[in-house]
Amino acid sequence: MSVDRVDEAPEAPEAPEAHEAASVGEAEAVTTAATAATTLRYYSVAPGVRLNVRGGPGTNYPITRVLSEGAKVPIYCQTPGTTVTGPYGTSNIWDNIASAEFVSDAYILTGSDGYIRPRCQV
Numbered sequence: 001m002s003v004d005r006v007d008e009a010p011e012a013p014e015a016p017e018a019h020e021a022a023s024v025g026e027a028e029a030v031t032t033a034a035t036a037a038t039t040l041r042y043y044s045v046a047p048g049v050r051l052n053v054r055g056g057p058g059t060n061y062p063i064t065r066v067l068s069e070g071a072k073v074p075i076y077c078q079t080p081g082t083t084v085t086g087p088y089g090t091s092n093i094w095d096n097i098a099s100a101e102f103v104s105d106a107y108i109l110t111g112s113d114g115y116i117r118p119r120c121q122v
Helices: 016-039
Strands: 042-045 051-054 063-067 072-074 077-086 089-098 101-104
Touching: 063 101, 072 089, 077 101
Parallel strands: none
Antiparallel strands: 042 072, 051 063, 051 101, 077 089, 089 101
C-alpha cells in the first residue's frame, strides 16, 4: 500500500505564552541532552588485552562477554569489588560499562588510581 497524500488536521492556535514555554522547555531538553552526550567519555582497555566483562563487580561473577584488543568503553559509574592486579596497578574499583556489565579498573586507562565517575547506585 502506498500513500500519495496525507491530510493533516488543522492545529488550534496556541496562546503566545504556551509557545514560549514550549520553546524554553525544548531548548532546556536539547541543552541537557547535548551536555550528557559530551560528558560521556570512552576509555581504552590496556593494549594487547582481551578483557573479561562480568555480570557484577568481582571475579566471582560470571563472564558475560570478552572485549577485543583495542576496545574503548564508557564508564557510567564505579563501585568497589574484588581486588585485581592489572597493567594499571592493583585496584578494587570496578567500572560499569553497560547494564549489569563490569570490568576491573586495573585494565582501563582512566588516568587516575581513584574514582573518576559517580558511585553506582545499588
